[in-house]
Amino acid sequence: MNAKPRLNIGAVRSSFAPWADASAKPLVRFEAVTKRFGGETAVDAVSLDIYEGEFFALLGPSGCGKTTLMRMLAGFETPDAGRITLAGQDLAGQPPHLRPVNMMFQSYALFPHLSVAQNIAFGLRQQKKPKDEVAARVDEMLALVRLEGLAHRKPHQLSGGQRQRVALARAIAPKPKMLLLDEPLGALDRKLREETQFELMALQQRLGMTFLIVTHDQEEAMITADRIAVMRAGQLAQIGRPAEVYEAPNSRYVADFIGDVNLFEARVTEDGGDIIRLMSPEAPDGLEAIEDDEVPVGSTAWLAVRPEKMRVHLDPPPPGPNRLEGQVADIGYLGDWTTYLVELPGGRTIRAARANASRVVERPVDWDDKVWLTFAPDSAVVLTR
Amino acid sequence: MRRGPSAFNIAAITLGMGFLYLPILLLVIYSFNASRLVTVWGGFSTRWYASLFQNEQLLAAAWVTLRVAFVSATLATVLGALAALGLVRAGRFRGRTLFSSMTYAPLVMPEVILGLSLLLLFVSVGLPRGFWTVTIAHTTLTLCYATVVVQARLVSFDEALEEAARDLGAPPWKAFVLVTLPNIAPAVAAAWMLAFTLSLDDLVIASFTSGPGATTLPIRIYSAVRLGVSPEINAISTLLIGLVATGVIAVYLLNMRRRTPGA
Numbered sequence: 001m002n003a004k005p006r007l008n009i010g011a012v013r014s015s016f017a018p019w020a021d022a023s024a025k026p027l028v029r030f031e032a033v034t035k036r037f038g039g040e041t042a043v044d045a046v047s048l049d050i051y052e053g054e055f056f057a058l059l060g061p062s063g064c065g066k067t068t069l070m071r072m073l074a075g076f077e078t079p080d081a082g083r084i085t086l087a088g089q090d091l092a093g094q095p096p097h098l099r100p101v102n103m104m105f106q107s108y109a110l111f112p113h114l115s116v117a118q119n120i121a122f123g124l125r126q127q128k129k130p131k132d133e134v135a136a137r138v139d140e141m142l143a144l145v146r147l148e149g150l151a152h153r154k155p156h157q158l159s160g161g162q163r164q165r166v167a168l169a170r171a172i173a174p175k176p177k178m179l180l181l182d183e184p185l186g187a188l189d190r191k192l193r194e195e196t197q198f199e200l201m202a203l204q205q206r207l208g209m210t211f212l213i214v215t216h217d218q219e220e221a222m223i224t225a226d227r228i229a230v231m232r233a234g235q236l237a238q239i240g241r242p243a244e245v246y247e248a249p250n251s252r253y254v255a256d257f258i259g260d261v262n263l264f265e266a267r268v269t270e271d272g273g274d275i276i277r278l279m280s281p282e283a284p285d286g287l288e289a290i291e292d293d294e295v296p297v298g299s300t301a302w303l304a305v306r307p308e309k310m311r312v313h314l315d316p317p318p319p320g321p322n323r324l325e326g327q328v329a330d331i332g333y334l335g336d337w338t339t340y341l342v343e344l345p346g347g348r349t350i351r352a353a354r355a356n357a358s359r360v361v362e363r364p365v366d367w368d369d370k371v372w373l374t375f376a377p378d379s380a381v382v383l384t385r
Numbered sequence: 386m387r388r389g390p391s392a393f394n395i396a397a398i399t400l401g402m403g404f405l406y407l408p409i410l411l412l413v414i415y416s417f418n419a420s421r422l423v424t425v426w427g428g429f430s431t432r433w434y435a436s437l438f439q440n441e442q443l444l445a446a447a448w449v450t451l452r453v454a455f456v457s458a459t460l461a462t463v464l465g466a467l468a469a470l471g472l473v474r475a476g477r478f479r480g481r482t483l484f485s486s487m488t489y490a491p492l493v494m495p496e497v498i499l500g501l502s503l504l505l506l507f508v509s510v511g512l513p514r515g516f517w518t519v520t521i522a523h524t525t526l527t528l529c530y531a532t533v534v535v536q537a538r539l540v541s542f543d544e545a546l547e548e549a550a551r552d553l554g555a556p557p558w559k560a561f562v563l564v565t566l567p568n569i570a571p572a573v574a575a576a577w578m579l580a581f582t583l584s585l586d587d588l589v590i591a592s593f594t595s596g597p598g599a600t601t602l603p604i605r606i607y608s609a610v611r612l613g614v615s616p617e618i619n620a621i622s623t624l625l626i627g628l629v630a631t632g633v634i635a636v637y638l639l640n641m642r643r644r645t646p647g648a
Binding site: 066074076095096097098101102106107109110113122123126127170171176280360 | 391543546553555556564568
């Protein structure tokens with residue numbers, strides 16, 4: 001996608017990039033997979049490769065088809081068109097119980113009549129593993145998710161976080177080729193969710209297992225995944241590393257769905273190779289952005305600028321491009337960040353965010369202050385759709 | 386603000402309970418009457434219970450009733466559970482609403498009509514009336530009750546549990562046996578109990594569909610009463626009430642139990 005080497009995007013596990021290797025064989029391949037429910041197209045000709053050892057996230061709002069896509073891989077839905085292969089083998093016609101993938105359900109779906117140990121052993125029993133092997137694997141799993149003392153509890157005697165870990169252990173125990181996680185942390189409270197995100201990531205690294213996570217929570221996807229596929233109405237809007245989809249979104253939809261963004265509708269006036277100049281009534285001195293792709297002069301484009309890349313000035317900076325003038329309409333103090341809502345003369349509100357790097361600020365920005373906003377040309381992204 | 390029930394509440398409850406249980410209470414008391422005259426109290430005695438166990442006609446009727454109730458309750462529970470599964474699991478198929486309302490229709494259908502139509506059916510197919518015709522008729526009667534009870538449990542049963550079992554390598558039938566069945570078992574047991582009790586005390590349908598050699602207890606009691614109330618009838622009725630009450634309480638307890646663990 002939209003690779004921009006000069007901007008040097010991407011931080012996590014930069015050495016791990018099988019998708020960039022043309023000779024690498026994907027573990028899972030969706031080929032133009034389509035699924036319709038009645039008249040509605042839930043998944044629309046999606047093609048997608050997921051590689052061995054990858055932590056892949058399907059991200060999108062509810063109803064975008066991400067869960068359907070996952071359920072087709074697990075075998076609970078049948079594609080109307082297209083093909084899904086796992087390790088080169090076509091999965092068509094293979095029922096869920098014969099597929100070497102396991103799923104962790106959103107509701108956890110722990111068997112209420114079985115103990116924690118029996119829940120974890122369920123998949124191993126189906127594989128007809130000898131008794132002592134099952135017991136050893138259950139112990140290993142209990143240790144892995146730190147539930148050693150709770151083997152004989154029933155699910156209703158566990159806390160939400162413990163249930164989540166049992167569900168995880170149960171899905172991992174039969175050593176599937178791939179683990180599918182359907183909104184795995186949705187039912188946890190915020191603090192526990194954050195901890196568990198990092199735990200999941202560490203666990204995936206340790207096991208070397210391929211994880212596919214479905215989530216509507218962008219933070220969850222950003223923290224855990226190697227790559228994110230942003231979905232919209234049954235289609236893939238963008239695939240990329242978390243930093244790519246955040247810093248180099250390919251559309252207004254992706255820019256807006258992931259994080260906060262300020263969008264300026266503008267007319268392209270000049271394409272000077274690297275630098276693109278645009279005109280917008282909201283920026284009297286014009287707009288400038290660094291963009292490798294060509295954008296036709298005279299066309300309409302959108303300039304996307306993240307709030308944290310907006311600088312707030314109380315004194316007027318020297319005139320020049322990427323300079324906006326406005327009045328502080330609201331201030332949201334979050335502790336680590338402060339968000340300023342700045343009203344432009346045209347009436348639109350722009351977001352600017354500042355990290356509260358020091359405890360005391362010499363000249364704090366106050367309500368109704370007249371302020372100027374500026375941003376660097378390489379902080380802005382030109383979007384054509 | 387208001388503590389405890391008002392005078393009106395107490396009056397309403399007393400009146401309602403009196404209406405419901407005074408006749409039954411009277412019957413139970415008179416079953417321990419020493420006198421042969423049913424309406425005259427002649428002191429406490431259990432002699433009618435003793436003589437009851439010498440009355441072979443009544444004992445035979447009781448035995449028929451128990452067998453009919455057992456077989457019809459079992460059939461109704463199996464069929465009802467299958468109907469409930471179809472209604473809950475099959476999603477929206479053509480005629481689903483029609484099917485589900487048709488399942489419930491016998492709940493409100495007058496028993497006389499049901500009995501009469503079953504009689505017509507048995508006569509037209511040439512089935513001699515006896516044990517099996519009563520049993521089939523009672524299965525028809527209790528099937529819809531069993532369906533309702535099992536369906537109520539299935540609706541709240543998380544289908545993801547069965548999917549999880551299949552995902553972990555269990556074929557569909559095994560997933561049902563290992564996961565779904567244990568979780569709906571209390572409802573299935575409750576459905577059986579309900580069907581059993583309903584069959585036990587049915588008079589109307591049984592009188593249409595039973596034949597010689599398959600006289601059920603309610604029929605026997607009814608015909609005995611027409612010749613005059615005997616204290617023995619009071620005694621057997623008390624036993625019947627005890628059995629039905631036990632069944633109803635068991636259903637209630639089974640329903641309570643399935644609600645407590647909320648995993």
